[in-house]
Amino acid sequence: MAEQTPATEEIPVGISACLMGEQVRYNGGHKRSRYCLEVLQERFRFEPFCPELEAGLGVPRDPVRLVGALGEEPRVVGTRDPSLDVTEALAEVSRAFIERHRHLRGFILMKGSPSCGLERVKVYHENGMPSHADAGAFVRELRRHFPELPLEEEARMNDAVLRENFITRVYAYDDWKRHVEATPSYHALLQFHSRQKYLLMAHHVEAYRELGRYLAESGKRCLDEVMNRYLVRFMEALGRPATRKTHANALMHVFGYLKDALDGETKQDLLAAIEDYRQGHVHLAVPIRMINHYVKRHGSNYVREQTYLDPHPYELGLRNAI
Numbered sequence: 001m002a003e004q005t006p007a008t009e010e011i012p013v014g015i016s017a018c019l020m021g022e023q024v025r026y027n028g029g030h031k032r033s034r035y036c037l038e039v040l041q042e043r044f045r046f047e048p049f050c051p052e053l054e055a056g057l058g059v060p061r062d063p064v065r066l067v068g069a070l071g072e073e074p075r076v077v078g079t080r081d082p083s084l085d086v087t088e089a090l091a092e093v094s095r096a097f098i099e100r101h102r103h104l105r106g107f108i109l110m111k112g113s114p115s116c117g118l119e120r121v122k123v124y125h126e127n128g129m130p131s132h133a134d135a136g137a138f139v140r141e142l143r144r145h146f147p148e149l150p151l152e153e154e155a156r157m158n159d160a161v162l163r164e165n166f167i168t169r170v171y172a173y174d175d176w177k178r179h180v181e182a183t184p185s186y187h188a189l190l191q192f193h194s195r196q197k198y199l200l201m202a203h204h205v206e207a208y209r210e211l212g213r214y215l216a217e218s219g220k221r222c223l224d225e226v227m228n229r230y231l232v233r234f235m236e237a238l239g240r241p242a243t244r245k246t247h248a249n250a251l252m253h254v255f256g257y258l259k260d261a262l263d264g265e266t267k268q269d270l271l272a273a274i275e276d277y278r279q280g281h282v283h284l285a286v287p288i289r290m291i292n293h294y295v296k297r298h299g300s301n302y303v304r305e306q307t308y309l310d311p312h313p314y315e316l317g318l319r320n321a322i
């Protein structure tokens with residue numbers, strides 16, 4: 001049975017509990033995130049989770065770290081007491097969390113944590129010397145059992161491009177959940193692909209072509225299989241941040257749908273705005289705002305429905321910074 005989707009404005013997003021200001025860190029402290037609590041909380045319904053607390057480690061607790069050789073899956077063991085091995089306990093609570101939270105549209109993680117770190121978490125040799133870096137234990141389970149879920153570290157969201165990219169993925173996944181997964185059909189899938197085309201093109205032009213071909217050849221395949229394969233590739237492709245060059249390419253494609261309806265001067269203005277953006281003189285919001293103005297007046301339904309033109313709430317100002 002299809003999972004129930006939340007009311008229109010509610011976007012459920014998981015978050016490392018310490019980022020919400022909960023005092024769950026090993027030392028009894030927290031890492032309250034102002035951006036999450038003061039800006040994103042207006043849009044997202046946060047669902048906090050602390051894997052270490054859930055695994056019964058308590059607060060305060062002995063700190064843990066990743067230990068293992070390069071190429072092996074690291075174990076999570078006590079920093080002071082290496083006989084404390086919580087690898088299995090963490091994996092178990094992480095899997096149970098994932099099972100109960102299939103409705104999430106994304107997860108915001110705490111950097112550097114042996115449980116919640118997305119990347120570059122230090123892994124140590126048995127002898128205590130630093131060896132290499134990996135993802136935290138909870139993140140490993142998320143990637144294994146929920147690969148389509150958008151993930152990002154709160155600290156990386158200080159970077160405007162990564163911030164915009166994560167929020168774009170959350171909204172695209174929300175669209176999928178509401179309009180494809182809730183009422184699965186080939187029709188719903190093709191409509192989703194159709195309205196996400198230019199967003200996909202801006203992020204990953206090869207995936208845009210590949211997924212178009214895949215859908216064209218998939219009419220006789222099992223719908224579940226097609227949806228699963230499509231979604232994983234689609235979300236992976238959106239995970240590659242768009243650049244000025246790839247945005248300019250997508251903008252030129254949208255412009256192509258308008259040019260017959262516009263006079264020469266307006267066309268020159270629009271082309272100049274796209275070029276100014278491509279060269280780094282203005283932010284993406286400038287050409288997007290102009291294009292949207294003309295799409296509203298002259299665009300076909302196909303162009304008006306492109307999520308690329310309006311992928312997340314305008315008030316977040318995300319395209320004023322990239």
Ligand code: SF4
Binds near residue numbers: 016049050110115
């Ligand atoms: S980083 Fe993760 S495991 Fe560590 S305190 Fe925060 S929520 Fe808990």
